[in-house]
Amino acid sequence: MDYNYPLRDDWSTNEIIAVTSFYSVIEQAYxxxxxxxxxxxxxxEFKKIVPSKSEEKTLFREFEQASGYRSYPIVREAxxxxxxxxxxxx
Structure with a gap:
Protein backbone atom coordinates (compact mmCIF):
# COMPACT_ATOMS: atom_id res chain seq x y z
CA MET A 1 0.00 0.00 0.00
CA ASP A 2 1.71 3.18 -1.21
CA TYR A 3 -1.06 5.66 -0.51
CA ASN A 4 -2.80 7.43 2.36
CA TYR A 5 -6.42 6.95 3.32
CA PRO A 6 -8.61 10.04 2.95
CA LEU A 7 -9.29 11.21 6.51
CA ARG A 8 -10.44 14.46 8.11
CA ASP A 9 -8.53 16.51 10.69
CA ASP A 10 -11.57 16.99 12.93
CA TRP A 11 -12.17 13.26 13.47
CA SER A 12 -11.36 11.65 16.81
CA THR A 13 -8.96 8.73 17.07
CA ASN A 14 -11.88 6.27 17.31
CA GLU A 15 -13.50 7.78 14.23
CA ILE A 16 -10.25 7.50 12.28
CA ILE A 17 -9.95 3.85 13.33
CA ALA A 18 -13.53 3.12 12.19
CA VAL A 19 -13.09 4.81 8.80
CA THR A 20 -9.71 3.17 8.28
CA SER A 21 -11.28 -0.20 9.07
CA PHE A 22 -13.92 0.45 6.41
CA TYR A 23 -11.25 1.25 3.81
CA SER A 24 -9.37 -1.89 4.83
CA VAL A 25 -12.48 -4.03 4.28
CA ILE A 26 -12.89 -2.54 0.80
CA GLU A 27 -9.25 -3.40 0.03
CA GLN A 28 -9.78 -6.96 1.28
CA ALA A 29 -12.84 -7.30 -0.96
CA TYR A 30 -10.73 -6.52 -4.02
CA GLU A 45 -19.64 2.29 11.48
CA PHE A 46 -18.45 4.49 8.60
CA LYS A 47 -21.95 6.02 8.27
CA LYS A 48 -21.99 6.93 11.98
CA ILE A 49 -19.01 9.18 11.27
CA VAL A 50 -19.98 10.27 7.74
CA PRO A 51 -23.80 10.54 7.69
CA SER A 52 -23.84 12.97 4.74
CA LYS A 53 -24.25 11.31 1.33
CA SER A 54 -22.24 14.08 -0.36
CA GLU A 55 -19.33 13.67 2.08
CA GLU A 56 -19.52 9.89 1.59
CA LYS A 57 -19.27 10.34 -2.18
CA THR A 58 -16.32 12.72 -1.74
CA LEU A 59 -14.47 10.26 0.50
CA PHE A 60 -15.25 7.33 -1.82
CA ARG A 61 -13.88 9.33 -4.77
CA GLU A 62 -10.73 10.33 -2.83
CA PHE A 63 -10.20 6.71 -1.77
CA GLU A 64 -10.60 5.51 -5.36
CA GLN A 65 -8.12 8.10 -6.61
CA ALA A 66 -5.59 7.07 -3.95
CA SER A 67 -6.05 3.29 -4.10
CA GLY A 68 -7.79 2.42 -7.35
CA TYR A 69 -10.53 0.61 -5.36
CA ARG A 70 -14.17 1.64 -5.77
CA SER A 71 -16.14 1.49 -2.51
CA TYR A 72 -19.70 1.92 -3.78
CA PRO A 73 -19.93 -1.31 -5.85
CA ILE A 74 -18.72 -3.36 -2.87
CA VAL A 75 -21.19 -1.74 -0.47
CA ARG A 76 -24.05 -2.08 -2.98
CA GLU A 77 -23.31 -5.76 -3.59
CA ALA A 78 -23.18 -6.43 0.16
Whole structure:
Protein backbone atom coordinates (compact mmCIF):
# COMPACT_ATOMS: atom_id res chain seq x y z
CA MET A 1 0.00 0.00 0.00
CA ASP A 2 1.71 3.18 -1.21
CA TYR A 3 -1.06 5.66 -0.51
CA ASN A 4 -2.80 7.43 2.36
CA TYR A 5 -6.42 6.95 3.32
CA PRO A 6 -8.61 10.04 2.95
CA LEU A 7 -9.29 11.21 6.51
CA ARG A 8 -10.44 14.46 8.11
CA ASP A 9 -8.53 16.51 10.69
CA ASP A 10 -11.57 16.99 12.93
CA TRP A 11 -12.17 13.26 13.47
CA SER A 12 -11.36 11.65 16.81
CA THR A 13 -8.96 8.73 17.07
CA ASN A 14 -11.88 6.27 17.31
CA GLU A 15 -13.50 7.78 14.23
CA ILE A 16 -10.25 7.50 12.28
CA ILE A 17 -9.95 3.85 13.33
CA ALA A 18 -13.53 3.12 12.19
CA VAL A 19 -13.09 4.81 8.80
CA THR A 20 -9.71 3.17 8.28
CA SER A 21 -11.28 -0.20 9.07
CA PHE A 22 -13.92 0.45 6.41
CA TYR A 23 -11.25 1.25 3.81
CA SER A 24 -9.37 -1.89 4.83
CA VAL A 25 -12.48 -4.03 4.28
CA ILE A 26 -12.89 -2.54 0.80
CA GLU A 27 -9.25 -3.40 0.03
CA GLN A 28 -9.78 -6.96 1.28
CA ALA A 29 -12.84 -7.30 -0.96
CA TYR A 30 -10.73 -6.52 -4.02
CA UNK A 31 -7.68 -8.51 -2.99
CA UNK A 32 -9.11 -11.67 -1.42
CA UNK A 33 -12.86 -11.36 -1.02
CA UNK A 34 -14.70 -10.59 2.21
CA UNK A 35 -17.91 -11.74 3.90
CA UNK A 36 -20.84 -9.44 3.12
CA UNK A 37 -21.69 -9.09 6.84
CA UNK A 38 -18.18 -7.70 7.44
CA UNK A 39 -18.70 -5.11 4.69
CA UNK A 40 -22.08 -4.10 6.12
CA UNK A 41 -20.76 -3.77 9.67
CA UNK A 42 -17.81 -1.64 8.55
CA UNK A 43 -20.14 0.51 6.43
CA UNK A 44 -22.54 1.02 9.38
CA GLU A 45 -19.64 2.29 11.48
CA PHE A 46 -18.45 4.49 8.60
CA LYS A 47 -21.95 6.02 8.27
CA LYS A 48 -21.99 6.93 11.98
CA ILE A 49 -19.01 9.18 11.27
CA VAL A 50 -19.98 10.27 7.74
CA PRO A 51 -23.80 10.54 7.69
CA SER A 52 -23.84 12.97 4.74
CA LYS A 53 -24.25 11.31 1.33
CA SER A 54 -22.24 14.08 -0.36
CA GLU A 55 -19.33 13.67 2.08
CA GLU A 56 -19.52 9.89 1.59
CA LYS A 57 -19.27 10.34 -2.18
CA THR A 58 -16.32 12.72 -1.74
CA LEU A 59 -14.47 10.26 0.50
CA PHE A 60 -15.25 7.33 -1.82
CA ARG A 61 -13.88 9.33 -4.77
CA GLU A 62 -10.73 10.33 -2.83
CA PHE A 63 -10.20 6.71 -1.77
CA GLU A 64 -10.60 5.51 -5.36
CA GLN A 65 -8.12 8.10 -6.61
CA ALA A 66 -5.59 7.07 -3.95
CA SER A 67 -6.05 3.29 -4.10
CA GLY A 68 -7.79 2.42 -7.35
CA TYR A 69 -10.53 0.61 -5.36
CA ARG A 70 -14.17 1.64 -5.77
CA SER A 71 -16.14 1.49 -2.51
CA TYR A 72 -19.70 1.92 -3.78
CA PRO A 73 -19.93 -1.31 -5.85
CA ILE A 74 -18.72 -3.36 -2.87
CA VAL A 75 -21.19 -1.74 -0.47
CA ARG A 76 -24.05 -2.08 -2.98
CA GLU A 77 -23.31 -5.76 -3.59
CA ALA A 78 -23.18 -6.43 0.16
CA UNK A 79 -26.50 -4.63 0.69
CA UNK A 80 -28.12 -6.71 -2.06
CA UNK A 81 -26.68 -10.02 -0.81
CA UNK A 82 -27.96 -12.44 1.78
CA UNK A 83 -26.29 -14.70 4.27
CA UNK A 84 -22.58 -15.35 4.30
CA UNK A 85 -21.88 -14.49 0.69
CA UNK A 86 -18.27 -13.57 -0.12
CA UNK A 87 -17.98 -10.19 -1.83
CA UNK A 88 -15.13 -9.94 -4.33
CA UNK A 89 -14.30 -6.76 -6.23
CA UNK A 90 -13.32 -6.86 -9.87
Missing amino acids: EDGVNCSEVLEAYR QNSEGDKIIKGT
